[in-house]
Amino acid sequence: AQSVSQHNHHVILSEAASLELGCNYSYGGTVNLFWYVQYPGQHLQLLLKYFSGDPLVKGIKGFEAEFIKSKFSFNLRKPSVQWSDTAEYFCAVNVPGFQKLVFGTGTRLLVSP
Amino acid sequence: GAGVSQSPSNKVTEKGKDVELRCDPISGHTALYWYRQRLGQGLEFLIYFQGNSAPDKSGLPSDRFSAERTGESVSTLTIQRTQQEDSAVYLCASSLQSIRASGEKLFFGSGTQLSVL
Numbered sequence: 001a002q003s004v005s006q007h008n009h010h011v012i013l014s015e016a017a018s019l020e021l022g023c024n025y026s027y028g029g030t031v032n033l034f035w036y037v038q039y040p041g042q043h044l045q046l047l048l049k050y051f052s053g054d055p056l057v058k059g060i061k062g063f064e065a066e067f068i069k070s071k072f073s074f075n076l077r078k079p080s081v082q083w084s085d086t087a088e089y090f091c092a093v094n095v096p097g098f099q100k101l102v103f104g105t106g107t108r109l110l111v112s113p
Numbered sequence: 114g115a116g117v118s119q120s121p122s123n124k125v126t127e128k129g130k131d132v133e134l135r136c137d138p139i140s141g142h143t144a145l146y147w148y149r150q151r152l153g154q155g156l157e158f159l160i161y162f163q164g165n166s167a168p169d170k171s172g173l174p175s176d177r178f179s180a181e182r183t184g185e186s187v188s189t190l191t192i193q194r195t196q197q198e199d200s201a202v203y204l205c206a207s208s209l210q211s212i213r214a215s216g217e218k219l220f221f222g223s224g225t226q227l228s229v230l
Binding site for chain 2: 004006034036043044045046049090092099100101102103104105106
């Protein structure tokens with residue numbers, strides 16, 4: 001069965017610092033990959049997703065993620081974070097043809113002004 | 114309403130009691146999911162409904178857990194004889210189509226925080 005690992009549970013950055021959150025999945029075949037974000041007091045919402053094509057995916061609010069198949073990774077990046085990026089970030093994987101969206105444990109990001 | 118609605122937002126119950134959690138998906142969304150998030154853990158898939166098809170119950174942790182959905186509307190998740198390890202946030206999500214079809218994104222509710230004393 002597929003699983004998702006997010007090794008950074010808590011990340012603290014200053015504004016304008018660069019961000020990279022790690023995500024690794026375990027499944028040898030084709031996958032769909034997602035990053036969801038939960039801002040304080042809000043619902044989980046989709047940040048970006050990868051199905052096929054260009055492995056570098058652009059999302060909302062300046063976020064991007066790169067799918068590296070050889071490393072089974074889908075790391076989330078942002079060149080310069082803002083205080084408003086403070087949130088919990090979840091990586092998720094889905095095997096095409098199956099309904100389950102399997103989530104990682106999440107990474108809490110705190111951006112200090 | 115505009116989003117996925119869950120009730121109650123908080124539920125405190127005693128060990129051994131039954132609880133019922135409710136989810137109102139976005140109108141027109143055919144797919145509905147229940148997830149559980151225990152403290153410090155990721156979202157754990159519980160059950161999936163798609164239209165009138167048989168639900169995927171493969172994530173339900175025990176036979177104390179059950180869920181129903183009437184057509185493409187409200188869903189209820191029932192936990193019988195609650196245990197302390199059932200304490201978690203229970204999240205409902207809906208999508209216009211199934212992930213199987215298009216990787217359609219999920220719209221999440223705000224969850225029900227269940228505390229079993």
